[in-house]
Amino acid sequence: MTEGRAVEELVVGVLGGTGPQGRGLAVRLAAAGQRILLGSRDADRAAEVAAEVATRASAAAGGVEVSVQGGSNADVAGAADLVIVAVPYAGHAELLAELATPLAGKIVVDCVVPMGFDELGAYVLDVPEGSATQQAAALLPDSHVVGAFHHLSARLLEDLSHPTIDGDVMVVGDDRASMDTVQALAGRLPGMRGIYSGRLRNARQVEALTINLVSVNRRYKVHAGIRVTDV
Amino acid sequence: MTEGRAVEELVVGVLGGTGPQGRGLAVRLAAAGQRILLGSRDADRAAEVAAEVATRASAAAGGVEVSVQGGSNADVAGAADLVIVAVPYAGHAELLAELATPLAGKIVVDCVVPMGFDELGAYVLDVPEGSATQQAAALLPDSHVVGAFHHLSARLLEDLSHPTIDGDVMVVGDDRASMDTVQALAGRLPGMRGIYSGRLRNARQVEALTINLVSVNRRYKVHAGIRVTDV
Numbered sequence A, B: 001m002t003e004g005r006a007v008e009e010l011v012v013g014v015l016g017g018t019g020p021q022g023r024g025l026a027v028r029l030a031a032a033g034q035r036i037l038l039g040s041r042d043a044d045r046a047a048e049v050a051a052e053v054a055t056r057a058s059a060a061a062g063g064v065e066v067s068v069q070g071g072s073n074a075d076v077a078g079a080a081d082l083v084i085v086a087v088p089y090a091g092h093a094e095l096l097a098e099l100a101t102p103l104a105g106k107i108v109v110d111c112v113v114p115m116g117f118d119e120l121g122a123y124v125l126d127v128p129e130g131s132a133t134q135q136a137a138a139l140l141p142d143s144h145v146v147g148a149f150h151h152l153s154a155r156l157l158e159d160l161s162h163p164t165i166d167g168d169v170m171v172v173g174d175d176r177a178s179m180d181t182v183q184a185l186a187g188r189l190p191g192m193r194g195i196y197s198g199r200l201r202n203a204r205q206v207e208a209l210t211i212n213l214v215s216v217n218r219r220y221k222v223h224a225g226i227r228v229t230d231v
Helices: A020-031 A045-062 A074-079 A088-096 A130-137 A152-156 A175-188 A205-222 B020-031 B041-061 B073-079 B089-098 B132-139 B154-158 B176-186 B204-220
Strands: A011-015 A035-040 A068-072 A082-085 A105-112 A116-119 A121-124 A144-147 A168-174 A195-198 A225-229 B011-016 B035-040 B066-070 B083-087 B107-110 B115-118 B122-124 B144-147 B169-173 B194-196 B225-229
Touching: A011 A020, A011 A074, A020 A035, A020 A045, A020 A152, A035 A045, A035 B020, A045 A068, A068 A074, A088 A130, A105 A175, A105 B194, A116 A205, A121 A205, A121 B066, A130 A144, A130 A205, A130 B204, A144 A175, A168 A175, A175 A195, A195 A205, A195 B073, A195 B204, A205 A225, A205 B194, A205 B204, A225 B122, B011 B020, B020 B035, B020 B041, B020 B154, B035 B073, B041 B066, B083 B176, B089 B132, B107 B132, B107 B176, B115 B144, B115 B204, B122 B204, B132 B144, B144 B176, B169 B176, B176 B194, B176 B204, B204 B225
Parallel strands: A011 A035, A011 A082, A035 A068, A082 A105, A105 A144, A168 A195, B011 B035, B011 B083, B035 B066, B083 B107, B107 B144, B169 B194
Antiparallel strands: A116 A121, A144 A168, A225 B225, B115 B122, B144 B169
16 A cells, blocks of 8 residues: 555554644644544544644645545544554554454554553553554554654644654564655654664553653653654 | 762762673763772672773873772672662672662662563563562662663763763652762763653663664664653
């Protein structure tokens, strides 16, 4: 579905696109010229948010037309070339199990962080498969599952008054061609790079490091990200 | 033992100081003016490496005298004010169990990464306590255990021809005063900062991210580290 096509030509679907992380990725990618399909459980809500995202992305891009459309998660999974999964972990397994058929043959980028909160702050939720990304791979045996976009602050993604974001996107997976595509997609976010960061079996700590960034944010009153040095 | 004392005054012990990570930390800290006790199973070997580290650190510091002495791990644990644990994970639990008494009341900084290698590369070793740092805390109930210094390339630490290193030190722990001291110690490494990065229960992913950096290093032929952005 994506083979041989330049990343700029791909229609990117965002499941959970009405949540902060999904919406933030959608608006930044749309402003960079990517065609976006924004998915939600509620197709009407997705259409509303898509219209609002399109308006903001177009303004940030200097008034050029952008393409952002909304739909149900299932419709988006079927119509997009590459799909980003940005739903809460609580609904992750159920949603992906339902969408295995429309997602077959596609690159699926998981950015879900299994995270709980208690009186001591944030902590890692144990995932039977090891990580959300590995869970996605187990549920989507016919898709190319890649983990990425975990460490990006939704607040910074949404704040288009800052044209660039200081940070990298760590990309994990077992399929090099799919990872190359996701790294190129990450590189379309101004200021960011997609960095090859190892195999699927090493996804857990990439996801979970987001929890440490939550602690950094609380302590320093910032929106922390990660830059990989010497690359 | 460290209360009320400036970090510059502390004698820093490095257990496993003849290994690449320990030796790299020792030479950089010594060059920055920190008094160092370098420990090894073999006290004679520790003394040899300490003399070599002192010579290099002094040269890097423009010829000023530096203080680096070698000894057995047990002697170093007893004599130092603050102790960095830089031994291979295979010997981690056994060594710390033996040294609980001399380490009591002290800040113990664990930088050990539980890492295995197979034909697919590096992977995370499961630690019954959750992480090496939590294992240290369980074995040293009377010490102040902090996790730090995982993401620093031994090669870059050792290469004093580059006066600074581009990267941060993520510091995890449950005792804020000890973490402040370790953050200040990290800040003595030129170019680096010690960043508060959450509680002990979130140590695992900080340790394990080192494994992803091994993949980055192999892919890009670099010595990768981590910079926390927006701080």
